[in-house]
Amino acid sequence: MNRGIKNLVTRRLAPSVAAVMIILSGATVVAGASTRSAHVTYGKTLACEVTDTGGINDKSFNASAYLGLQEAAAASPNISQSVISTPSNGTESNYDSEIASFVSEKCDIIITVGFLMSDATWNAAVNNPSVHFAQVDNGNTSPGHDGIAVAPYTGTAPGNNILGLTYETQQDAFLGGYEAAAYAVLKNPKSPKVATYGGEQFSSVTYYMDGFYDGVQYYNSTLKKHVQVLGWNEKTQKGTFIGSFTDTATSRADTVAFLGQGATTIFPVAGSDGLGTTSAVKTWNAAHKLKANVEWVDTDGCVSDAPDCNLFLNSVTKGVTASVKAAVLEQASGTYAGGDYIGTLANGGAAFVQDSKSAAAKQLPKAVLAAVAKITKGIESGSITVAVAGK
DSSP states (O other), X not given: OOOOOOOOOOOOSOTTSOOSOXXXXXXXXXXXXXXXXXXXXXXXXXXXXXXXXXXXXXXXXXXXXXXXXXXXXXXXXXXXXXXXXXXXXXXXXXXXXXXXXXXXXXXXEEEEESGGGHHHHXXXXXXXXXXXXXXXXXXXXXXXXXXXXXXXXXXXXXXXXXXXXEEOTHHHHHHHHHHHHXXXXXXXXXXXXXXXXXXXXXXXXXHHHHHHHHHHHHHHHHHTOOOEEXXXXXXXXXXXXXXXXXXXXXXXXXXXXXXXXXEEEEEEESGGGHHHHXXXXXXXXXXXXXXXXXXXXXXXXXXXXXXXXXXXXXXXXXXXXXXXXXXXXXXXXXXXOOEEEEEOTTTTSEEEEEETTOTTGGGSOHHHHHHHHHHHHHHXXXXXXXXXXXX
16 A cells, blocks of 8 residues: 655634534544634625536535535625536536636635636636635646646646635545445455446546555455455556546446446445446346445435435545535635645544445444544544555
């Protein structure tokens, strides 16, 4: 397992409000978080949000961001909201025009959701220095994934009107990989396999996949097992990607292929593509003795996709809702400062959810749950490090 990770300084958003505590009903959240609350006066604020192509009902990160916007608006009558949901066939030109329309509407803060919007967000922030931005899944430095960098901000120089919202999701994905490996050995000891795939190959996707892969390797090394990971190899950074976050037909076909190879847990890191996986696993389980399950991503699956709760071994989440809400409240309270927020297990910006009502999760031995709790403490304290490619 790749074990070196550089120490990151975590910036807490709006420390005078409850910024990073994740509250998920009906679930046990294995994460540490602390908050402070105080009376805050919020000024008149128009908070605007552009979702990625999955839309506000993707049951994943777009839906989480939209909920954060709603919760912020509910915090004060002085905060109003507006949202644009990018169409499923949208392109970068859509992002440019959507963000520009919000600039024209005099939004006080514009939240953009997803790495695909990085260049459009950067360029808009450079050209409109008086407008404040927050972006989910990208920092406040120039992304340049298509070579665009606009003066005067070039290279990696930060812009003080961009607040980057990023998450060390390799940490909770590590726990998911460990647990998936344990389930695989329990159900198929002769040939244990698990699988993961991504929507597109961005760092916000591969961080999850790297962590999952490393969690399996940690299980193998500590318990002398040989669980195989299908769909991703952290060392080569090669694996299975759908090519979008809205293609449930392809995700279903890829899931069926993984199941046919003997995978007992599928971890889709692909937004609404994951619904193709849950559909495939339900069909598979109805016809096969060796049952499979799903690890959900970004949100608590038993909340965002309640009808499929029994399929979820766990949920590997990021604190999108809490961080978007906090970004808006920071703007409304007059404390917006740009920079970076980095969510971790320790501050609650990444959280591993063990759903108590899930039929799949109930099959896990107590010893596995105890091991996950111990590993969680190790990651939070820094005694166990989880690295990703390139860091």
